[in-house]
Amino acid sequence: NVGERKGLDDPRGIGMLFLEIVRVLRVNQPRAFILENVSNLVYIDDGKTLEIILAELRGVGYEVSWRLLNSRLVVPQQRSRVYIVGVRRDVLNGSGDGSGDGSGDDGGGSIGGGFDYPWPELPCLDTQVSDVLEGVEVDRDPRYTLTPHQFDKLLATQDYKQDPTQRLVRLDGGARTLISHYRSGFALRSEFVWRHPSDSSNGTFPVAGGEMPRFFTARECARLQGFPESHILGEVGEAGGKGNGNRLYYQLGNAVCPVVVAAIANSLLAVIGLLGEPPGGVNKGVLADNGSDSVNASAVEGGSIGRGGGGGATRAVVETADPHMLDQGPNPRRNLSAPAIRLLLHAMPDPSSAHYALTGRSSLFDQCASFLRCEEGAPGGSTGCGDCFTAADAETVGRLLATGQPRALADGLHSLGRVALMEPPGWAAILLEANLLPLMVQCLSLASTTVLPSSASDSALHGRVWSARSAVGTMVTGVTAEARRLAVNALVEMANKSTEVMAALRDDPLAVSALKAFGEGAAGTLAGGAAEIVAEGDDSRGYEGDRLQKRALVLLGQFDGSTPPATKRTRKH
Numbered sequence: 001n002v003g004e005r006k007g008l009d010d011p012r013g014i015g016m017l018f019l020e021i022v023r024v025l026r027v028n029q030p031r032a033f034i035l036e037n038v039s040n041l042v043y044i045d046d047g048k049t050l051e052i053i054l055a056e057l058r059g060v061g062y063e064v065s066w067r068l069l070n071s072r073l074v075v076p077q078q079r080s081r082v083y084i085v086g087v088r089r090d091v092l093n094g095s096g097d098g099s100g101d102g103s104g105d106d107g108g109g110s111i112g113g114g115f116d117y118p119w120p121e122l123p124c125l126d127t128q129v130s131d132v133l134e135g136v137e138v139d140r141d142p143r144y145t146l147t148p149h150q151f152d153k154l155l156a157t158q159d160y161k162q163d164p165t166q167r168l169v170r171l172d173g174g175a176r177t178l179i180s181h182y183r184s185g186f187a188l189r190s191e192f193v194w195r196h197p198s199d200s201s202n203g204t205f206p207v208a209g210g211e212m213p214r215f216f217t218a219r220e221c222a223r224l225q226g227f228p229e230s231h232i233l234g235e236v237g238e239a240g241g242k243g244n245g246n247r248l249y250y251q252l253g254n255a256v257c258p259v260v261v262a263a264i265a266n267s268l269l270a271v272i273g274l275l276g277e278p279p280g281g282v283n284k285g286v287l288a289d290n291g292s293d294s295v296n297a298s299a300v301e302g303g304s305i306g307r308g309g310g311g312g313a314t315r316a317v318v319e320t321a322d323p324h325m326l327d328q329g330p331n332p333r334r335n336l337s338a339p340a341i342r343l344l345l346h347a348m349p350d351p352s353s354a355h356y357a358l359t360g361r362s363s364l365f366d367q368c369a370s371f372l373r374c375e376e377g378a379p380g381g382s383t384g385c386g387d388c389f390t391a392a393d394a395e396t397v398g399r400l401l402a403t404g405q406p407r408a409l410a411d412g413l414h415s416l417g418r419v420a421l422m423e424p425p426g427w428a429a430i431l432l433e434a435n436l437l438p439l440m441v442q443c444l445s446l447a448s449t450t451v452l453p454s455s456a457s458d459s460a461l462h463g464r465v466w467s468a469r470s471a472v473g474t475m476v477t478g479v480t481a482e483a484r485r486l487a488v489n490a491l492v493e494m495a496n497k498s499t500e501v502m503a504a505l506r507d508d509p510l511a512v513s514a515l516k517a518f519g520e521g522a523a524g525t526l527a528g529g530a531a532e533i534v535a536e537g538d539d540s541r542g543y544e545g546d547r548l549q550k551r552a553l554v555l556l557g558q559f560d561g562s563t564p565p566a567t568k569r570t571r572k573h
Helices: 014-028 044-059 136-140 148-155 158-162 218-225 244-254 258-271 297-301 338-347 353-358 364-373 391-403 406-422 427-433 437-443 479-497 499-506 509-520 530-536 547-559
Strands: 032-038 062-070 080-088
Touching (some): 014 044, 032 258, 080 258, 148 158, 258 338, 338 364, 353 364, 406 427, 427 499, 437 479, 437 509, 479 499
Antiparallel strands (some): 062 080
16 A cells, blocks of 8 residues: 555555565566555555556566556446556566576656556446345444444534534445545444434434444445455454454455456456466356356346345355356457456346336346446446546546446546547557547537436335435436536547647537537526636636536637647646
8 A cells, every 4th residue: 555645655665565576576576466445545656656666566577567456347436446466577478488687778758658457348337236235134233333422422523513414424426435444434434324214303413313324234335345255254342342343344444446447457367378268268158167166147137135144144156057147248358358257247146137127227137237238228348547548448437428328428538538638659649540539529418317206115125225415305326417517628638638629629510519509508507607707718717616617618619729728737747
């Protein structure tokens, strides 16, 4: 871990730990390795820390590549992490005899110079926190509910005073990043589960003397991380106690997401020749496991996979009775994710259709199968963003944006925003060649989505889906608003970094129209004066509207040269 943006200079000796990794690689010379760290590593000291790390790894004989990947793709938890893969240079060159010499050319370049590693494509699945929750009986379990003293500490925090619902997890969305001090440092930023708005006098958030919110159980934390149901967990003491219970949460909060790591590891095995077939050659029935770790797919579809007794849960693994039911698809990067997808199905208590149908979604099993077969309407896929932006990456992002699925749009636009920020070699030409700008422009025209939840008394849901925020009437999902925000950010950043992108946007009437509509605040979100600013291309009036909408107006002014470009932010990489 790089600590709190201190990087290799962290006084706790974290930099020395990295040097120990380098020493082990130099001495033992494994064919390949995977490293993982927090996403801030990319930004510490304006990227210089990551440059040093990559240079050290190259210096001991490895070609390296890195990506930012968010576990939210596959599990209902926001967890953006940097993954670094390294392959010994002689293995890549086809001359590896099992022992490298730990020396040679350092591979040169900065963190934009990684080799063309076949990062696996992970599905952008429709998962929710409600998918991982245990039964309502744990809501009153003293091991997890906040004590009166803990609730008083929560009430005293500034963010709870401003908006109590921000500390209650969205049961129909994703959780915040699990951290090591989720239990011990709960008052600062931990999220809590609260499924009983009817027990509150205001129906919106917990109050003293009412039904208390609770922590995630250890099993729920394991599911949020993607651990299989068979993973044995320790015991947890009461919420007010100390000891091994907090240690268990500490370990879960510090863990990597097994699903993401499994996908990366499988692609790495393919690169170094340890898979039975080369990348993309996954056998038919890619979710099948003919060994003892399997159950029949009909059991999955029938909803019989779930928690069992004896230390946690029954292993939920998928085998296809029909060998063609889960055939490999035409996309090699998706096929490389097949073992990870099987692991994901292990990690969910009910991947069948029954639970998902209650919330109007396809079952997790069906989503995964459709993704691998590349069917129409299947979940989009993502390879993250990192040190290079290839034509294959652009094609993957294009498929994400073309799905029109809210979460897929957000992931694709976020990746493009990172591309503009990091400026990997040749990014602008690849972006234009893949014709991604029109897809980004379309996102500016998305309308805000309002959801009218069904009656909160719907007994079939057992209170599992309703968060405090959805129990009070209409609820703006915010997903399309997020897509519009990300699209404007990415377009402005790209135009400021590339004259080719600027020219392409300027010459596209649809792009100009969409930017103008966004800048004017079509939904009435801007005060008067925006249209006048657009007409004059003048940002000098000190307009106090939304920052992103203002950026759109400034960009329009740059099209005709009446507004100077924004200060160009650059990074060495």
